[in-house]
Structures are given as structure tokens and as C-alpha cells.
Amino acid sequence: MDISNYLYLSAILFTIGAVGVVLRRNAIVVFMCVELMLNAANLAFVTFSRINGDLVGQVASFFTMVVAACEVVVGLAIIVTMYRSRRSASVDDASLLKR
């Protein structure tokens, strides 16, 4: 199997994630799409690591996972607080910064 297929998969996953972030209104789903993009990036890192035959890409993916974990903690806390204050998890409702 051609190893570049992993890269195509990574690109597809990333695109799905990006489209999801732009199109979906539910904050949880947007969040999951962000995670999908991060994981697509991880896949690409690991693939490049394999191609190049060194460990740099794998180390980078570990960093990404740590950052993603932190992001989940903060992000979920924000979403929960937002939901508590306005009984909605729609990102479009949280547009108070306009104008």
C-alpha cells in the first residue's frame, strides 16, 4: 500500500474538520471538529515520521496530543459555562463582541 494514502486520509479528515467548524452551530460539534483537525495533523506527522525514518514527527504528535488535552479542558469548561449562562450551546448566540 502506498504510504501517501495516509496523507490523503489526513487531508480529507482535516477538510471534514474545517468544514464542520465553519458550518456547524453546536459548540460541542464544533469542538469535536477541531479535535478531528488536530488528529488529522497528528496522522500527517506520524506519516512523515515514517517516510523520513526518524522520530521528530512522532514527538510532535505527542506535543499536539498534550495541547489537545489542555484545550479540551479549557474549551469544555467554556462551553459548560456558556451553556449555564444562556441555556444554549450555539456558537452563533455567543456573538456579543460584534460592533
Add this chain to the structure above:
Amino acid sequence: MTTSSNLVYLIALPMVSSAILLLLGRIADKWGHLLATLVSASTFAIAAIEFFSMCQRSGDARAVTQDLFTWISVGSFNVHASLLLDQLSICFVLLISGVGTLIHIYSIAYMSHDYDRRRFFAYLNLFVAAMLLLVLGDSYLNLYVGWEGVGLASYLLIGFWNQKPAYAVAAKKAFVANRVGDIGLSLAIMIAFAQFGTVSFAGVAAGVPHASTAALTGLGAMLLLAAAGKSAQFPLQSWLGDAMAGPTPVSALIHAATMVTAGVYLITRSHFVFDASPTAQTMVLIVGGITLLFGALVGTAKDDIKKALAASTMSQIGYMILATGLGPIGYAFAIMHLLTHGFFKAGMFLGAGSVMHGMNDEVNMRRYGAIGKVMPITAVTFGLGYLAIIGVPPFAGFYSKDKIIETAFNTGGTKGILVGGAALLGAAITAFYMTRVIVLTFTGTKRWDDEAHPHESPSLMWIPMVILAFGSVASGFLFNSGHALVNWLAPVVNASGVHSEKEFLPPTTISVMALGVVAVGVAIAITKYRTVPVAAPAGNILTKIVRRDLLQDDFNDRVLVRPGQALTRFFVGMDNSFIDGIVRGVGGVVAVTSTNLRRIQNGYVRSYALVMVVGVLALLTTIWMVTL
């Protein structure tokens, strides 16, 4: 050059006294006038001491200098605040402090009923300080400080009773007319600096031989403009008549004896410029000639005693300016006439003030008449001044004015006949209008109301008048005996060796001619004013024009004021529509743009994310395309 450390006190004393009186306010009301008079008298004492010590030296050693401090030091441009007292300055210093002190004394009584007497004396001292600085400065820049100072003092004193709008307007008019002249002086200073790199009198004098004629003519013209503004000469003469709004002692001191003669001082001080530029000298002659006739004509139609005297002042200064335009010999005679005029005109103004004091401030001579009987001292002192101004021998004006007429004729050629004729005609008109003043005021039948109770003024007022009357009688003879003043001034104005000019007419002939025309003027006035109607007769068109000051105000109004106002309105319109339009336009465009740009900030996270994605894609595409 001798140095002296006393000169600074001449300026500092009245300056400090003025500051004290103004700063202490009403606390100083009780003794303010005494302090001011004392200070003025001490300046005269210092001046007298300097004069006597100057007499003991001779020639060039007579000039005294005092270097105070370095005022401006920028690169090669170096101006010291230093004072110069030479044979020319001392004449002025003695006149200013002497006549000034007499007028201070006079004002104590004249202003005794005025609520603001202290302020009046503070301004008088300010004037004395500024005027002394003007004549003591050793460079054009130092002179300029005094020049502006006397302008300020003149403005403050003309508008002293500024609760009357007309008086405040008169003060403003004087100030504005003076500003025009001041532009001339500042331009002259700039020309001097550009040409010679220095603004001191000595430096400019040393540089004159190497300068181009055009530069000297320009410098001379600008100096003449300055002199015309300060000395109320044509075409800037219109302010002097209105300046009579000030209290009469002010008219006597500032607008007759001293400040208005500053122009004569300036031209005499700058004689090296005018001697080197015949064009500028001719301009001086023309201005002087026009003004002496102009002032004399205006004087014939004035019913206001102070305005008649003001017109006379203008005319007499015209004589002095004319004399300064006659070359080296003329300067001494200009200064001689200036000094004698300082005595007799100040004396007559004080006399006029004395009459007004007794007549409830009535100034209309048609409502006077027969005042000589009730105010004998005023009448006699005024009469002596009168004899001096019309030039009856042996009174002061005879010597000084006759010399000017004589020198004018002796310049030779058509020019000599023209200026000599103008001076002679002026003498006749002077005799006419001054006789008119005397006849209307002191002789004839009484025309005043029963409410007026004219009485002789208190001694504080008549003593200065008597002293000035002595000056009117004797000064001309003293100055002229053995050419005393001419020889005294010779080192300053380079007048040596000009006595032996060819004579157009012998001096006796000219004296006889002058006396003849004076007699004619007096005779016409006496016959014409045998009876004086209280209401001024309508008069023909010429009389009306002369009553309106030969239309000088109408001319200024039509030619300068109204176009000036139209121009101002145009610029205001331009400012409002065009300049403000640009400013508002820029603001409007920015506002509209920002309103539109603000739409991008819609607050939706998803659209920000989209923009980010698009941006990253665009960036990647660009990089891809570049590296391809």
C-alpha cells in the same frame, strides 16, 4: 569712548516705578503720583549730570556707552543690550525727562479729580522709560524695543478713559496706524542685518559705503515708513487727531513734544543711510513737504482746540522731516526745531488743558472767547508759545523755522524753490491757524454758557506752563547763538564743512519774506474772526473737505478698511467652505469607511474561522505558486 554706569538708571528708575504703581494697585493711590514725579525728576537730574560731564569732554570723547548684557547671541549674530548717550541722544534725554517732569507736575493737579490718577502716572512713567530706551539704544534692535514701548504707552494713555467707546476706538486707531510704521522698522532691521550682518548704528554706518544703492534706498524707505507711522506723517497721519482723546498732559508730552518726534530721531540717527541714498532723501523731503502743508491746512478748520494743536504738531513735524531730508546741515536744524517745538507746543497744550480745566472740559473754541481776562497766566504763556510757533523774532520758532526755510531754499534748483516755497507757504498758514486759535480762545466776546466758571488754574498747573514759556522765548536764541546746537551735533551728523554752500537768497531776505507771509496770515485771521458765530457756519465745499481732515479717513476707509474687510470676509468664507470642507470631508470619508469596515467584525466565530481558513489557503496557494 567713555563708559558710564549711570545710563541704565535713566531707564530702570521709571520702569521700576511704573511696575510698583501698577502692581501695588490701590494701596499706592495716595502717594503714587508723588513717586512718579520724583522718579521723573531724578531721571532729569541724572540727565543733567551726564550733560555737564559731557560738556567737559570734547569731540568724539563726548559719547558715553554702557554695555548691560549680551541680549542675543546666535552664531555670528550678536546683539548687546547696550546704551549710547551721545550729543544727539542727550538733547532728547534732556527734553524727555525735563518736559516729562514738568508734565508730571502739571498732571498732579490736572488729574486730581480722576479716580485712576495712579494708573495714569504709572503709564506716564512707563512712557518715559520706553522713550529713554528708544533714544539711548545703540542698535536698531534696542531702539525697536523702546519704539514698541512708547507705542504701547501711547495706546494705553490715548485710551485712558476707555469707558468711552470713541476714545477706545481712537486708541486702537493709533495703535493700528503705528503697527504699519512698525512693519517698516522691522523690515529695515532685517534689511540692515541681511546687508551688513549687524544692526548696531555704528556697524551699519561702517557698512554703508560698501552697500548697493538699491539696498540703501530700500533701507531708507523702510526707515521713512517707520518714521511716518510714529510721527504721524503722510500717508500714516490720520491717527494723531484722534489721539487727542487722551488726557491733555498726554497730548502735550507724547503727542506733541516727544514720542511723535521719534521719527525725526530715527532719520537723524540713520543719517548715514539717507546721505548715501539721494532717492530716499528725496522721499523724506516729499513726505515732509506734503505733511507740513497737510497739517497746516487741517489746522485751519478745526474748532476743537486740541485737534487744531494736533494738526499743528503734524505740520511742525513735517518741517522737521523736511529738514532731515535736506542733507547734513538740515539734521541740526531739524533737531533744533524739534527742541523748540517741544517747548512751545507742550506749553500750548498745557495751556489748552488749563482752559479746558476751567471750562468743564469744553474743547470747542467757538464756545470760548475772552478767556484771556479770566485766565491771565494761561493766556500769557499760551501767547508766548504762539509767538514762538509763528516765528516772530526773537522767540524760539523764529530761529529754528527760519533756518529750515533758509536751508530749504539753499538746496538750489527747482527742488530748492519747491521745498522752500512749501515751507514758506506752511509758515503763512501756520500764522493763520494759530492766530485763529488765539483769537477764538482768548480775545473777543465771551461765548461760554453761564454754567461754566472759567478761573485761573492752580499753581501746580501754571508753574510748568511758565517754565515752558521761558523755553519758548529763550531756547531758539540759546541754540542759535554762535551756532551752538549745530556745532554740538556736528560730530554725530557729519555736518562739518557744509556751511559754505552757495546761497540761493541771502538769509535776511528769507527772514523778511517769512515775516511778511506770517504778517499776512495773522492779518487775514484777525479780520476773518472779528466776529465768531457759536454755531460753525456751513462753509463751502473746500471748508467741508478740510473739516473732514482733507478726507484722510474717508480715503483710508474706502481704499484700505473696506477692501480689507471684504478680503477678510472672503477669507472667512474660504475658511468655512473650503478649508473646513476639506477637514470635514476627510473626517466623513474615514467615518464611512470605518462604518463599512466594522461590518466585518460580526461577532460570529464561524465566520472568523472561515476567514482564517480562506486566509491560510490563500497563503499556502501563494507559497505553492511561488516555489513551483
